[in-house]
Amino acid sequence: MCGIxxxxxxxxxxxxxxxxxxxxxxxxxxxPDASGVHVAGPAGLAHARLSIIDLQGGAQPMSTVDGCLxxxxxxxxxNYVELREELLSKGHRFATRSDTExxxxxxxxxxxxxxxxxxxxxxxxxxxxxxxxxxxxRDRLGVRPxxxxxxxxxxLFASEIKAVLTCPGVxxxxxxxxxxxxxxxxxxxxxxxxxxxxxxLPPGSSMVVEDGxxxxxxxxxxxxxxxxxxxxLQEGKLAEELLCLLSDATRIRLRSDVPVGAYLSGGIDSTxxxxxxxxxxxxxxxxxxVSFDDAEFDESSYQxxxxxxxxxxxxxxxxxxxxIAHVFPQVIWHTEQPILRTxxxxxxxxxxxxxxxxxxxxxxxEGADEMLGGYDIFKEVKIRRFWGRNLGSSWRPLLLKRLYxxxxxxxxQSPAYLKSFFHVTPEDLENPFxxxxxxxxxTAKAKVFFSDAVRSEILPDEAxxxxxxxxxxxxxxxxxxxxxxxxxxxHLLPGYILSSQGDRMAMAHSVEGRYPFLDxxxxxxxxxxxxxxxxxxxxxxHLLKRASDGLIxxxxxxxxxxxxxxxxxxxxxxxxxxxxAADLLxxxxxxxxxxxxxxxxxxxxxxxxxxxxxxxxxxxxxxGILSTQIVVDHFINQSRGPNKYxxxxxxxxxx
Amino acid sequence: MQTLSNTxxxxxDIRQFVTDNFLFGKSADLVDGESLLDRGVIDSTGVLxxxxxxxxxxxxxxEDEEAIPQNLDSVTCLTNYVRTKLAAIA
Numbered sequence: 001m002c003g004i005x006x007x008x009x010x011x012x013x014x015x016x017x018x019x020x021x022x023x024x025x026x027x028x029x030x031x032p033d034a035s036g037v038h039v040a041g042p043a044g045l046a047h048a049r050l051s052i053i054d055l056q057g058g059a060q061p062m063s064t065v066d067g068c069l070x071x072x073x074x075x076x077x078x079n080y081v082e083l084r085e086e087l088l089s090k091g092h093r094f095a096t097r098s099d100t101e102x103x104x105x106x107x108x109x110x111x112x113x114x115x116x117x118x119x120x121x122x123x124x125x126x127x128x129x130x131x132x133x134x135x136x137x138r139d140r141l142g143v144r145p146x147x148x149x150x151x152x153x154x155x156l157f158a159s160e161i162k163a164v165l166t167c168p169g170v171x172x173x174x175x176x177x178x179x180x181x182x183x184x185x186x187x188x189x190x191x192x193x194x195x196x197x198x199x200x201l202p203p204g205s206s207m208v209v210e211d212g213x214x215x216x217x218x219x220x221x222x223x224x225x226x227x228x229x230x231x232x233l234q235e236g237k238l239a240e241e242l243l244c245l246l247s248d249a250t251r252i253r254l255r256s257d258v259p260v261g262a263y264l265s266g267g268i269d270s271t272x273x274x275x276x277x278x279x280x281x282x283x284x285x286x287x288x289x290v291s292f293d294d295a296e297f298d299e300s301s302y303q304x305x306x307x308x309x310x311x312x313x314x315x316x317x318x319x320x321x322x323x324i325a326h327v328f329p330q331v332i333w334h335t336e337q338p339i340l341r342t343x344x345x346x347x348x349x350x351x352x353x354x355x356x357x358x359x360x361x362x363x364x365x366e367g368a369d370e371m372l373g374g375y376d377i378f379k380e381v382k383i384r385r386f387w388g389r390n391l392g393s394s395w396r397p398l399l400l401k402r403l404y405x406x407x408x409x410x411x412x413q414s415p416a417y418l419k420s421f422f423h424v425t426p427e428d429l430e431n432p433f434x435x436x437x438x439x440x441x442x443t444a445k446a447k448v449f450f451s452d453a454v455r456s457e458i459l460p461d462e463a464x465x466x467x468x469x470x471x472x473x474x475x476x477x478x479x480x481x482x483x484x485x486x487x488x489x490x491h492l493l494p495g496y497i498l499s500s501q502g503d504r505m506a507m508a509h510s511v512e513g514r515y516p517f518l519d520x521x522x523x524x525x526x527x528x529x530x531x532x533x534x535x536x537x538x539x540x541x542h543l544l545k546r547a548s549d550g551l552i553x554x555x556x557x558x559x560x561x562x563x564x565x566x567x568x569x570x571x572x573x574x575x576x577x578x579x580x581a582a583d584l585l586x587x588x589x590x591x592x593x594x595x596x597x598x599x600x601x602x603x604x605x606x607x608x609x610x611x612x613x614x615x616x617x618x619x620x621x622x623x624g625i626l627s628t629q630i631v632v633d634h635f636i637n638q639s640r641g642p643n644k645y646x647x648x649x650x651x652x653x654x655x
Numbered sequence: 656m657q658t659l660s661n662t663x664x665x666x667x668d669i670r671q672f673v674t675d676n677f678l679f680g681k682s683a684d685l686v687d688g689e690s691l692l693d694r695g696v697i698d699s700t701g702v703l704x705x706x707x708x709x710x711x712x713x714x715x716x717x718e719d720e721e722a723i724p725q726n727l728d729s730v731t732c733l734t735n736y737v738r739t740k741l742a743a744i745a
Binding site for chain 1: 675676678679680681692695698699700701702703704706719720722723724
C-alpha cells in the first residue's frame with residue numbers, strides 16, 4: 001500500500017524529477033517506509049512505499065528485467081502467487097518475489113486487458129518506453145483512489161488530489177456541480193471531483209495516454225441479471241458456496257510479509273471476516289474497534305462478545321464528542337471532499353490505534369451490506385413498494401415505523417406524513433430512483449444554505465440528470481431491489497464508504513484495509529443471487545446469516561442491523577466548541593468564501609447552540625457546511641498556516 | 656405561554672417559527688397558504704419540532720390523531736388549528 005504519482009509531458013519535453021518529489025511530499029502518510037522517483041524522457045513516475053510484500057525486493061518505481069516497462073503501483077494483487085506461476089510457465093522472468101513485478105509481466109503478456117486477470121485492489125501506472133504509452137488502471141470497485149488532470153503541457157496523476165495541486169499550472173477551484181452532487185448523493189459522480197478539472201479514474205476503469213490523446217474505458221461492471229435456476233430451492237447449497245468463496249477471499253487477503261489484524265465493529269460482517277481470519281491464520285489474532293462515550297452509538301458489548309467467542313486479543317479506542325471535533329480538520333485534509341456525517345472521524349482514530357499497535361494491514365467487513373442486502377434502504381424500498389401497491393392500507397405504513405425503531409421522530413408520524421416523506425405516490429413508484437428518493441431529497445435540503453451566487457450556478461435537478469445519464473443500459477431491466485443495490489455499489493461505496501471512510505482514514509495513519517466481501521468473485525456471485533435470498537421477507541443478509549451459522553455468536557447473527565453512526569453536529573457545540581469551527585462558521589469566513597448564506601448558517605448555528613437541532617437534516621447541513629469550509633481553507637485559500645490547527649496535528653500525529 | 660391570541664399574532668408567531676427553524680431566516684420562501692410538504696420545507700423531524708413549538712408556546716396538547724397535514728401543513732392551516740384549540744380551552 002502506497003502513494004503513487006506521475007507526470008507525462010505531452011509536449012515531449014523532459015519530465016522534471018523535482019515536480020515528482022513535490023508531489024510525493026504530499027503522499028508521505030501513504031508510504032512512509034521508502035520512496036522512489038524514475039524519469040524516462042517525457043514520463044516520470046514516483047512512489048511512496050508502505051512495505052508489506054517482499055520487503056527487500058519490492059522497491060518502486062520498478063521495471064521489467066529488460067527495462068522496457070516501468071510501474072508505480074498502489075495496492076495488492078492478491079492472486080499474484082498463482083499469476084506468477086502462470087507467467088513463469090509462459091516464459092516470463094522475475095527478479096523479485098513481489099506482486100508488482102507480476103503486474104509488469106502480466107501487462108507484457110496480456111496487454112491492457114491484464115487487469116481482468118487480477119484479483120485485488122489497485123491504482124497503478126505503467127510507462128511503456130517502447131510504445132511511449134502511459135497506462136493507468138483502478139480496481140473494479142474503487143478501493144484505491146486515482147486522480148488525474150491535464151494541463152497545457154502535461155498529464156498529471158496521483159493517489160490524492162493534494163499531490164496534483166502542487167504542480168505548476170494546476171489551480172484549486174471548487175467545482176460547484178461536484179459540490180451539488182455531494183449535497184445530494186454524499187459523493188461526486190466520477191470522473192467529477194469537488195475540484196474543477198481534477199478527475200478521478202472511475203472504479204473498474206483503465207486509461208491510456210498516447211500521442212497526446214486520452215482514452216478511458218470500463219473493463220468491468222457489475223451485472224445483476226439473476227441466474228436462471230430457482231435459487232430459493234438451493235439455499236443450503238448457495239450458503240455453503242458463499243462461505244467457501246469468502247474463506248478463499250480471506251485466505252488470499254492474508255498474503256503479507258507483515259502481521260495482519262482485523263477490525264471488529266460488533267456487527268455481522270466484520271465478525272465473519274475476523275472469524276475467518278482466525279480460522280485461517282490461527283493464534284494470536286489482534287482485533288481493533290471504536291467505542292463511543294455515548295451509548296446511542298456504542299457497540300462495545302457486542303465487540304467484546306465477538307472477540308471472546310472468536311478468541312482475539314482485542315483493543316479499542318474510545319471516541320468522545322470532543323475527539324470528533326478535535327480531529328475533524330485533519331479528517332477533511334485526508335477526505336479532500338466535504339462530508340455530511342462525521343462517521344469518518346472515529347475511523348481516523350481507529351487507524352491511529354492500529355498503527356500505534358504495530359500493524360500496517362487490517363481485514364474488514366466493508367462491502368457485505370452492499371452486496372448481500374444489508375442496508376436499511378433495501379428493506380425500506382421493499383416496504384414502500386408493498387405499501388405503494390395498496391396506498392389506502394392503514395397498517396402497511398406502520399411497517400416503516402418498525403423499520404427505524406431507533407428513530408423516535410418516526411414513531412409519531414401519521415400515514416399522510418409518512419406517505420410524503422417516503423415517496424409512495426404512483427408517480428414515485430415509477431421513478432428509476434424510487435429507492436433513493438427519500439435519502440437524496442432529505443440530503444438535498446441542505447442546499448437551502450447555498451449562497452445565491454452558488455445557487456445561480458447550479459441548475460435544479462442537474463445532479464439527478466447526471467446520475468441518470470450514467471446508468472447502465474441494463475438498469476431498467478433489473479429488479480427494484482437490484483437497482484437499489486446498484487446505486488449503492490456504483491456510487492456511495494466508492495465515493496464515500498471506501499474513500500472518505502475507508503482508504504483515506506486508514507492511509508492517514510499508513511494502514512492498509514483489505515476487504516474479503518469485495519473480492520470480485522464474491523461480488524459476482526452475490527449479484528446473481530435471487531434478491532429473496534439476500535433479504536428473506538425483511539430479514540437482512542439472510543444468506544450470510546445462514547452461511548455464518550456456528551462461525552459467529554448467535555447473538556450477533558440475530559441482532560437487528562445497527563447502522564454505523566457517530567455523533568454529528570453536537571460534537572462542535574460541546575461547551576465552547578473548537579475555535580476553528582467558530583471561526584469557519586463566522587459571517588466573515590462564510591462571506592469570504594461565498595459558498596453559503598451567512599445569515600442562514602447563523603440561524604442553523606443558533607439552533608444547535610439552543611439544543612434544538614436534533615434531526616438528520618440539520619446535522620447533515622452543519623457537517624456539510626463546516627467540512628466544505630475546511631476544504632476551501634485547506635486547499636483553496638491555503639490559509640491553514642503552520643499554527644492554525646497545530647493543536648490537533650500535534651495531538652494525533654502518531655508517527 | 657400564551658392563552659389567547661388574535662389571528663395576526665398567531666400567524667406571525669408561526670410564520671416566525673417556520674422561518675427561523677426550517678427556512679433559516681429566508682422568509683421570502685414562505686407563502687401562508689402553501690403546503691409545507693409540497694414546498695419541501697418540512698421533514699419528519701420538522702413535524703415534531705412544529706408540534707413541540709405549538710404545545711410549548713400555546714399550552715395546548717396536539718393529539719396523535721390531530722398530527723395530520725390538514726392541521727399542520729401550512730401557516731394558514733396551523734393558524735386555524737391553533738385558534739380552534741385555544742378557543743376550546745378559553
